[in-house]
Amino acid sequence: MKKIVYSLALISSCFALGQVTIGTDTRSTTLPISISRNYTYSQTIYSASSIGTSGQISGLEYQLKKGSTLTNSDEVDVYLSHVGKGQFANNKDWQAFDQLTKVFSGTIVGQDNKVNIQFTTPFAYNGTDNLVITVHEKKKGYGSYSNNFIGTESTENSSLYVDSFSDSDIINPLKLNSGKLYNMSPNVTLLGITLAAGVPSCTKATVPTDGALNQIFLPKIIYPSAAGAEQYYVTVETKKGAKDVFDRADNEDYTDFYFSKELKPETTYFVTVNPANKSGEAKDCESTSFTTGKVVDNDTCNTAEEINAFPLKKSVDASFASNAGGPVQCDGNEVANDGVWYVLEGNGADITVTVKATSFWNPQIVVKEGNCAATTCLANVDLTSFQGTETVTLKTTEVGKKYYVNIGSSSVIDFSEGKFDLEVTTTKKLGANEVALKRVSIYPNPVNDVLFIDHIGTGKNTVEIVDLNGRLVLEGLYTTNGISVKHLPKGAYVIKVTEEGKAALTMKMLKK
Numbered sequence: 001m002k003k004i005v006y007s008l009a010l011i012s013s014c015f016a017l018g019q020v021t022i023g024t025d026t027r028s029t030t031l032p033i034s035i036s037r038n039y040t041y042s043q044t045i046y047s048a049s050s051i052g053t054s055g056q057i058s059g060l061e062y063q064l065k066k067g068s069t070l071t072n073s074d075e076v077d078v079y080l081s082h083v084g085k086g087q088f089a090n091n092k093d094w095q096a097f098d099q100l101t102k103v104f105s106g107t108i109v110g111q112d113n114k115v116n117i118q119f120t121t122p123f124a125y126n127g128t129d130n131l132v133i134t135v136h137e138k139k140k141g142y143g144s145y146s147n148n149f150i151g152t153e154s155t156e157n158s159s160l161y162v163d164s165f166s167d168s169d170i171i172n173p174l175k176l177n178s179g180k181l182y183n184m185s186p187n188v189t190l191l192g193i194t195l196a197a198g199v200p201s202c203t204k205a206t207v208p209t210d211g212a213l214n215q216i217f218l219p220k221i222i223y224p225s226a227a228g229a230e231q232y233y234v235t236v237e238t239k240k241g242a243k244d245v246f247d248r249a250d251n252e253d254y255t256d257f258y259f260s261k262e263l264k265p266e267t268t269y270f271v272t273v274n275p276a277n278k279s280g281e282a283k284d285c286e287s288t289s290f291t292t293g294k295v296v297d298n299d300t301c302n303t304a305e306e307i308n309a310f311p312l313k314k315s316v317d318a319s320f321a322s323n324a325g326g327p328v329q330c331d332g333n334e335v336a337n338d339g340v341w342y343v344l345e346g347n348g349a350d351i352t353v354t355v356k357a358t359s360f361w362n363p364q365i366v367v368k369e370g371n372c373a374a375t376t377c378l379a380n381v382d383l384t385s386f387q388g389t390e391t392v393t394l395k396t397t398e399v400g401k402k403y404y405v406n407i408g409s410s411s412v413i414d415f416s417e418g419k420f421d422l423e424v425t426t427t428k429k430l431g432a433n434e435v436a437l438k439r440v441s442i443y444p445n446p447v448n449d450v451l452f453i454d455h456i457g458t459g460k461n462t463v464e465i466v467d468l469n470g471r472l473v474l475e476g477l478y479t480t481n482g483i484s485v486k487h488l489p490k491g492a493y494v495i496k497v498t499e500e501g502k503a504a505l506t507m508k509m510l511k512k
Contacts, residue, residue: 020195022050022152022225023187024253028065029151031186032135034163035073035143041171042161043095044185046131047086049203051190052227054127057103058192059118063150070110072141078104078117079136082129086206086224087157091178094160095132115149122192133188138170153256154185155206155224183207183222200229200275202285214293216319217264218416221257221271226282229253229275237270240287245269262323262414265295295322296340301372301404302468303492304341308506310351312424315358316340318407318417327412328366330377336364339408339417342424345506346397349428355407356389361418364410365392367403371470378403382410442495446510450482456499464496465509485511 034040057080064070079100088094103119125131159182164171207222208215221234234257236245251257263269272287298305299322318340327334344351355363367379379392394403407422409415441454453463456478463483465474473488478497493509 021189025152028148029184033137035147036145037163039164039171040137043134044159047224050225053195055193056122057190058122061189062115063187064110064113065148068147074108075139077136079134080123081132083132088160097173149186151184151186157181199280200226202282204286205271205288208290210288212290215290217262223273225255226275230277233274235272296320298341301341304343307344310426317419321417323414328406334412337408342405346401347428348399351426352393354391354423356421357387359418362386362410365390366406446512448512449486452482462498466494
């Protein structure tokens with residue numbers, strides 16, 4: 001008798017059913033409805049692997065941010081549609097209106113931080129195609145910016161929407177123009193269909209896309225949820241089977257995975273995601289790959305980019321700065337990521353360095369005085385947060401002294417740098433005969449035997465070449481026959497050109 005009871009219990013557990021809920025994160029989102037706008041039209045693609053079953057969908061249930069209401073945003077039409085694509089190709093790639101099936105039209109109600117929508121007509125989902133959910137909000141009026149839904153970061157371009165401040169016209173689904181692409185999907189429960197208990201099916205990374213090149217060294221991995229999965233094991237390796245970066249790292253129930261340490265530049269990585277639940281773990285899941293990019297030229301203090309003319313204004317992309325040397329240190333303490341480096345020469349006046357972040361990251365400025373091996377820091381500034389502006393002023397700089405400036409992410413934990421606007425100014429005023437040599441250039445560069453200087457005057461022009469350790473390896477007057485550098489070892493050097501009666505100019509030279 002015990003055997004029979006046990007067998008029945010086992011059979012029952014194997015066929016236990018569960019709701020299909022997609023999305024586990026708790027982020028605020030303006031999808032499927034921008035409550036603070038007048039009207040919204042949104043489409044979101046949910047993958048078949050996230051749904052995991054087929055059947056009659058009888059309704060939807062969305063999650064509202066706590067305290068949110070739907071005042072002036074509760075009149076909607078809802079449409080469902082099968083689709084083969086997993087993301088919107090561009091901001092005009094709407095699922096055509098004639099391919100949509102209307103399943104609801106009327107008033108929705110937010111209650112207990114949820115919005116439950118019961119369809120007038122169930123939708124027969126086939127279980128193999130992806131699913132597009134379209135929500136058309138049509139009630140005139142605005143809500144608070146604090147009123148939002150709850151969503152999960154998802155596949156790139158998983159949602160496409162348009163919203164409007166206009167009081168006049170409801171958005172016309174037959175005359176849609178460009179929308180806004182969004183890597184976010186509102187959390188949703190598909191009512192009416194249930195998922196049989198068992199080992200979840202496989203999923204795979206969609207960000208970075210399979211075969212993606214030129215990826216940053218701290219990429220974020222995103223994968224669609226697998227229906228019924230309670231946790232995900234992520235393996236990252238430099239060749240299949242190596243398991244040398246992460247071996248089945250437990251990512252709990254999250255569908256985004258972050259690296260705690262930078263990956264190597266110009267290296268291909270393979271990613272495998274294995275969903276699991278109480279019934280077991282998905283096996284033989286498909287891997288995807290991506291390749292990291294090349295580091296920036298001024299990635300270290302020894303390869304610092306020279307700033308030799310003031311004022312300087314330039315836009316910089318430091319996304320490919322590495323932290324290979326570890327955090328920058330001041331007095332033995334780690335203070336910031338090793339980002340991009342610049343070197344400038346003191347001129348007896350004040351020199352100000354300003355960094356304005358133009359992408360989402362938190363910059364910090366650290367300045368070392370004299371040489372790269374300096375253990376103390378002349379400046380260490382981090383007064384603002386993400387997308388802020390940092391400023392350092394070096395007071396009464398010493399003429400001829402080198403100042404090495406690191407612009408890196410404000411953390412001793414490894415974080416990616418981003419884009420910024422760099423401005424360097426000085427209080428020094430050039431005299432009448434101190435015209436910066438902005439047109440002077442050297443060629444060929446890299447050089448093998450003889451180096452020439454272009455756009456230089458005919459007076460007594462001196463040349464000094466210094467290696468990266470600060471040693472003077474060549475000096476003399478420049479002639480039209482050029483400078484013989486054949487005897488110099490292969491490597492990087494700094495060349496200082498002083499044209500008679502004018503200010504000196506330093507440039508980087510590479511010897512082949």
